[in-house]
Amino acid sequence: MPHSLTTNRMMNDNRSGLFAQLSSPRLLLFLILVLALGLRLYKSSIHGLYLDEKFTLINTAGVALEGFNQHDVFFTPGKTYFTPKEFWKEKHLYDYIRSIMQTDIGNSPSHYALLWVWVELFGNSDLSIRMPSILFSTLIVGLVFMMVKRYLRSEPLALLCAFLAAIEPFFIAYSHMARNYCMTIFLTMLGSYLFLRILDRREEGKQPIGLYVAYGLSFALATLGHYLSVTIFMCHGLYLILYNRNLKTYIGLGLSTIGGAVSLVIPWFVFGGGKYTFQTLAYQAKLYGGLAYTNPYNNGFNIILPATISNVTKKSIPLWADLMLFTNGLSSETLAFRNMIIALAFGCIAVFIVHQFGRGRSVPVWVSVVIPVLLVAGFALYTILSARLIVTAALPLFYYLLYQSFKSYKNRSDRRFLFLLALMTVFPTLFIIGIAFRNDHTYGLMQRYSGFSFPYAVILGGLTIRQVFRQPTYLRVTLVAVLLLQSVYLVDLLYRIYEDQAPKYTYYGRYRIANPYNTAADRIKQLYAPGDTVLYPSARTAPRDEIENTYTRHSIIDAQYTNLYLPKDATYYQRMDTTQTDRIILVKGKSGQRITIFNFEGTKYRY
Incomplete structure (x- = not known):
């Protein structure tokens, strides 16, 4: 064979091999996952925390909003100031439970537990506390691929579905939120995949103990991530009723679900913050129902x-x-x-x-x-x-x-x-x-x-x-x-x-600036000198129920949110200023000069 023909054939073979590598399902899936991660990381820390994310951060720190567990820090009789060191005093289990009760109606303890570990390892920057959502949202893409490939037996379709999951606006938007949604959606989908794998193994005549345990755990963690996640597990039950007649399957799945409930879910509802959930839901149903008939449009919540x-x-x-x-x-x-x-x-x-x-x-x-x-x-x-x-x-x-x-x-x-x-x-x-x-x-x-x-x-x-x-x-x-x-x-x-x-x-129609509380904390750290005092705005509060009814009638949330970003061992002198509601002010000790650290301008920068 002529040398030129041999060379051309070798070049064609190399091109074919390269094309096969570039079009391999594993490489394409990897590229889709990289795309998904990139879309979720992009601008993920540009915008400041919105209200619910601030609740996430404060709950993870075991700090009760408006200071239920900080009576000895803010507005203490005979004590004119407080410090970050006092704010960051050791928290106990009930502190975390009370925080979750107050700001999240006893919902999401599994998400807060995960995030507590995460913050201990990686800090509480906006990107850090949003990172678990980013990672879970990306994992959803991979799980979509696995489910489609296994149960519809088509890699091209699995790749297409994974790509659609990668660009789904809901997954991208909620990956930018330090909330429970991406974690619980992943856990419910993982539960669905485990449910199907259990049915597969049962058809093979096997009793998959490990899968049962994993399914029960996914049920418990998802339920304790967001209570509405039970809707997916209810679908599993309905599917069983319609299509499965194997008693051992019912027993195995029943025991795994009950095991997850008894070990994690029920204790939370009996001894933890979950006991407050139904009380709050009943209160909210009455409140929103009344607003729907009396003030549906300008009620401070939404159109109801x-x-x-x-x-x-x-x-x-x-x-x-x-x-x-x-x-x-x-x-x-x-x-x-x-x-x-x-x-x-x-x-x-x-x-x-x-x-x-x-x-x-x-x-x-x-x-x-x-x-x-x-x-x-x-x-x-x-x-x-x-x-x-x-x-x-x-x-x-x-x-x-x-x-x-x-x-x-x-x-x-x-x-x-x-x-x-x-x-x-x-x-x-x-x-x-x-x-x-x-x-x-x-x-x-x-x-x-x-x-x-x-x-x-x-x-x-x-x-x-x-x-x-x-x-x-x-x-x-x-x-x-x-x-x-x-x-x-x-x-x-x-x-x-x-x-x-x-x-x-x-949840916003206007551009949020970078986290104003982190910005304020950075300025305090830069400008504070011994003898200075930091003043925090303090508006009158209007508690709606006993959980919100704390020991003080003036808000301390701006001080709480700012102290989350101050050094835990700092001894900066700080006080609440009940004469104004918008500005964090640094008062220089020697001159008495008042420096505005940050002006919230009403609700403009409180999100």
Whole structure:
């Protein structure tokens, strides 16, 4: 063989080998995980802590908000000042329990326990306390891949679903929050994976003791991370009732769940802060229910409406829409309910035509023209001209393809797995809708409470998108164009999340500056000299129940939050200033000069 031919063949072989390495599932998964981690790390410490995150930080330190366990630090009779060293005095178990009761209704002890260890190791900077959320959010991506690969037996589909999980705005936004959501979503998904593995092993006639223990532990830790996580485990129980008749499986899963409850969950409700939960929930139901009828709009919480069918439907539309990337952002509030109905009607006509005439190898030319026309035909009737209505009109087609994807699985176990996915996608939202009707107000209809559904919704979205690429050319091109249009909105949403301008995801519509309390603490450390005094603003308090009713009638939270960032052994002289409510002031000892360390300007920088 000529030398040139041999050389060319060797070069081609090397290129083929390189291409195979670049396209290997392991490498692609690694790149997706790197992408996921990068999207979650980006700007993760730029914006200051919002209210609930400050609660997280103070609970992790065992400090009761407004000083229930600090009577001897603030406003102590005969004592004119306090120091960081006194603030950081040793805390005991009840201090942590009381803190969680006061600021989190006895919720999330497992998250606080994890974060306490984390802070001891890595400190309490904004990035540090958000890092567990970042890591759990990234692990969700890997777990999505594992579940799809194992139970739908398709690596390309598993990679697609992992990619969708990597760019899911909900996961990215909540990875930037030092709260329990990413941890509990991961734990519930881990519980789902363990549940399926247990069923696999039981079909093999084995009794997987280790899996049972892990499942019980995931149930307990998830429940103690967020109480609504039980909605996913309820789906497991319903699935068992419908599809499993093996008594040993019931006994094993029952004992593992009871074991987790008895060892961790029940003790928390009997001896820990959980005993306060039901009392608070009853109080909140009464409070929000009253506001829904007396002051639904300017009540200091949110828009709270009576739980009529109309109100609940309109409030829950965004919850359902945001579960899928191809429906994310669709809302009757921005598009008008009438316009959405018109768009969906045209979409249903499109589904009928596709089902009757638009499948198979030979598709009439008129069908390939009519389908895209139907997606834009509503603009002759809409009262709002928004390109999102094209996406709305395409929804029936997407869900039709999801149905077709389900039908393509003939194996009984595959169909049962798909049923479980669908159940775990819809049940958490149905559950909070049921609670809304029970309590007669819409306050709890929030995206974060349906967040346990997102991993499974991502998988259903991956099935739908894969099905799009299996369609005849006319339909594939049309729906890919719709997906590209929707991707523009998703990129814009991610930009607004990073810029702190997506209130549904970040809870704020304006840009948050860097943590003002950390900034104030840094200035105090720089400027303080022996003999100086730090003054903290102290407004009058208005406790709403006995848990909030502490020993003082003036707020000390600005002092508490700032001291969290001061050295634990420092002896800076500090006092509460009840004559003003906005400024942290450093009074120089010799000259009496007053230096404004930070001005909160009312609620502007208190978030």
